[in-house]
Amino acid sequence: MPRSLGPLMKADSLPYDWQLRLVQLLAVPGLILSFYLWLYHSGNLINVCTDSGWDDCGAVSGPDGAYSSIGPIPVAFIGMLGYAVIFLLIWLSDWLPRLDAFLPEVMVGLTGAAFLFSLALTALEIFVIYAICRYCVVSAAITTVMLILSISYLRSINKAGALSAPN
Numbered sequence: 001m002p003r004s005l006g007p008l009m010k011a012d013s014l015p016y017d018w019q020l021r022l023v024q025l026l027a028v029p030g031l032i033l034s035f036y037l038w039l040y041h042s043g044n045l046i047n048v049c050t051d052s053g054w055d056d057c058g059a060v061s062g063p064d065g066a067y068s069s070i071g072p073i074p075v076a077f078i079g080m081l082g083y084a085v086i087f088l089l090i091w092l093s094d095w096l097p098r099l100d101a102f103l104p105e106v107m108v109g110l111t112g113a114a115f116l117f118s119l120a121l122t123a124l125e126i127f128v129i130y131a132i133c134r135y136c137v138v139s140a141a142i143t144t145v146m147l148i149l150s151i152s153y154l155r156s157i158n159k160a161g162a163l164s165a166p167n
Helices: 019-042 056-062 075-093 103-129 134-164
Strands: none
Touching: 019 056, 019 075, 019 103, 019 134, 056 103, 056 134, 075 103, 103 134
């Protein structure tokens, strides 16, 4: 007997790739957030964070932040590209069936890389800069959830493949 999710929906009615659709949905606020931070870094936007002890977006991701760029490339721009690639790969999988064969592994790799990048940046915030950017923490949370959903999708695809494989 299938587990019920309420009177309007049963567990069997979820799309097989619901995890990917949530990852794609989460890429949108991540893209907006990183675009905001990129605008702030380039000096085109006034910061809404005020210096209040640990919460200092200017020291973390501002134009004068020591760790807000990797060489000439702002970290926020790298995040923006990452979120855009994740969104576009999931969207392209609807149009390019060849991509479906590798998409679970690619998504775990991309979201895993984003998670590790966010983890390293958060460690810099805490242990080196001694300040936290609230927007960066939200972005790190988004990448964490994206990684968990990508791993869940990979596991469900592997489980479905194992069940359908001939004995």
